[in-house]
Amino acid sequence: MIGLSTVADVRAAEDVLLARTPEGALMQRAATGLATVCLRLLGRAHGTRVTALVGGGNNGGDALFAGAHLAARGARVTAVLLDPGRAHPAGLAALRRAGGRVTGPGDPDGLDRADLVLDGIAGIGGRGGLRPEAARLAERAATGPGIPVAVDVPSGVDADTGAVEGTAFPAVHTVTFGAVKPGLVVGEGRGYAGTVHLVDIGLGPHLARPRAYQLTDDDVAAHLEPPGDGDDKYSRGVVGIVAGSATYPGAAVLCTGAALRTRAGLVRYAGTAADGVRASWPEAIVTDARPGDAGRVQAWVVGPGTGTDDDARSVLAEVLATDLPVVVDADALTMAAREPDLVRRRSAPTVLTPHDREFARFGAEVGADRIGSARRLAADLGAVVLLKGNATVVADPDGTAFVNATGTTDLATAGTGDVLSGILGALLATGTPPAETAAAAAHLHGRAGQAAGESGPLIAGDLVRRLSPTVGRVRGLGLRDSGA
Numbered sequence: 001m002i003g004l005s006t007v008a009d010v011r012a013a014e015d016v017l018l019a020r021t022p023e024g025a026l027m028q029r030a031a032t033g034l035a036t037v038c039l040r041l042l043g044r045a046h047g048t049r050v051t052a053l054v055g056g057g058n059n060g061g062d063a064l065f066a067g068a069h070l071a072a073r074g075a076r077v078t079a080v081l082l083d084p085g086r087a088h089p090a091g092l093a094a095l096r097r098a099g100g101r102v103t104g105p106g107d108p109d110g111l112d113r114a115d116l117v118l119d120g121i122a123g124i125g126g127r128g129g130l131r132p133e134a135a136r137l138a139e140r141a142a143t144g145p146g147i148p149v150a151v152d153v154p155s156g157v158d159a160d161t162g163a164v165e166g167t168a169f170p171a172v173h174t175v176t177f178g179a180v181k182p183g184l185v186v187g188e189g190r191g192y193a194g195t196v197h198l199v200d201i202g203l204g205p206h207l208a209r210p211r212a213y214q215l216t217d218d219d220v221a222a223h224l225e226p227p228g229d230g231d232d233k234y235s236r237g238v239v240g241i242v243a244g245s246a247t248y249p250g251a252a253v254l255c256t257g258a259a260l261r262t263r264a265g266l267v268r269y270a271g272t273a274a275d276g277v278r279a280s281w282p283e284a285i286v287t288d289a290r291p292g293d294a295g296r297v298q299a300w301v302v303g304p305g306t307g308t309d310d311d312a313r314s315v316l317a318e319v320l321a322t323d324l325p326v327v328v329d330a331d332a333l334t335m336a337a338r339e340p341d342l343v344r345r346r347s348a349p350t351v352l353t354p355h356d357r358e359f360a361r362f363g364a365e366v367g368a369d370r371i372g373s374a375r376r377l378a379a380d381l382g383a384v385v386l387l388k389g390n391a392t393v394v395a396d397p398d399g400t401a402f403v404n405a406t407g408t409t410d411l412a413t414a415g416t417g418d419v420l421s422g423i424l425g426a427l428l429a430t431g432t433p434p435a436e437t438a439a440a441a442a443h444l445h446g447r448a449g450q451a452a453g454e455s456g457p458l459i460a461g462d463l464v465r466r467l468s469p470t471v472g473r474v475r476g477l478g479l480r481d482s483g484a
């Protein structure tokens, strides 16, 4: 797992470390790491042009020292000082010694010819939307030819939330120090940070335990263990699915298929789309009776395409009255938002999977702080909230959060949510902790989306078809993608 550390946690760890290291040592570590990444991106230093945008804080200091490293290797470095009176004095001296040029914000011509632009305007000390002069430079850098590299955090991005007010520096790479900050991987910030490179400056042992994480393929592989010798089809957890309707069986077919393809244990389907599901998935055990008559299951998925009429409401209430884990999706979210006590009174795990509009039905818009909003709803309902988005956020009622790293914009198409709830139900039926399990489902869903998107625009059925090879790949078994 990759821990995501808040600004307060980074500052606290820095304070401890600063007291134990010679003055300037941390900034040197940061600047050396930054220059190393820049060299890798440029391929060579000699003869290249680098423009550093330099604010009046330590973030600007990092950019100046890194510029000095690059200048010492033969790069032509220009520092554009936004606040000449406050630029980091030692950094400025180092850059000048190494032969770098220094100008003010009125003379940013270097931006139009740079091979690489360093954004050292503001880091974790940045507050609010970029001021006009900084915004102008960030916009100019965006249209210029140089590779845009953010120092620690793209200026204008809130490091804790990813919120952007107005303009931010549109980095293609962000070189961040000590720990990945949440704002680099979630919300709008994710789009401004590009590829994140973490430079170790020794903060690790002093950092508080993070409250937010990203899962890796290895973490997710633990949720996808193949059956052991002693397993049979029941011992690995059976998932029950209530989805679709006689007129619209599509959601039921996608959800059931996704569950089957995620874990080829047992999948039961109960609902009015029974004929459609039977025709598509002879492997599922299908009934058009109520969930209570479907046979034993270890987890339920309820809601995709069920509608919100009285019958649908009574089926939802029946499922939520069980003491089993339940995934509440789509139409079931609309109904749960009307009667949140159906969720609150449960003691077994519930996972809600809203997109932004569904989230708002529970009483508050998502807003710019996606992790904070998901945490608030999770705590209010005592349920895990999986808030869908470009970077899906999962929040546990205890405040632990996960941010998904594998999402692609290709997934923004009809039916992909039905696939996610099928994956999630299948994984939840094994009895693993619900928040991490939900994060694992989002990760796998994203990986399947990446695979399906390689050959052009994807439709939800492509995700289902790609799931088995994707599970194989994430498990690291090296199963060959069948290309189906």
Ligand SMILES: NC(=O)C1=CN([C@@H]2O[C@H](COP(=O)(O)OP(=O)(O)OC[C@H]3O[C@@H](n4cnc5c(N)ncnc54)[C@H](O)[C@@H]3O)[C@@H](O)[C@H]2O)[C@@H](O)CC1
Binding pocket: 014, 018, 026, 027, 028, 030, 031, 055, 056, 057, 058, 059, 060, 062, 083, 121, 122, 123, 124, 125, 126, 127, 128, 129, 130, 131, 134, 151, 152, 153, 177, 201
């Ligand atoms: N504390 C330390 O020992 C270390 C700090 N490091 C660097 O220091 C940074 C934090 O430094 P600071 O606390 O000095 O703060 P920053 O340099 O991140 O931010 C303060 C500067 O940003 C400007 N600024 C703030 N909001 C702005 C806005 N909306 N528009 C335009 N300009 C704005 C301020 O005028 C000031 O010049 C980290 O992000 C990291 O880059 C690293 O060198 C590692 C070691």
Ligand SMILES: [K+]
Binding pocket: 059, 119, 120, 121, 122, 123, 150, 151, 152, 153, 154, 155
């Ligand atoms: K920056």
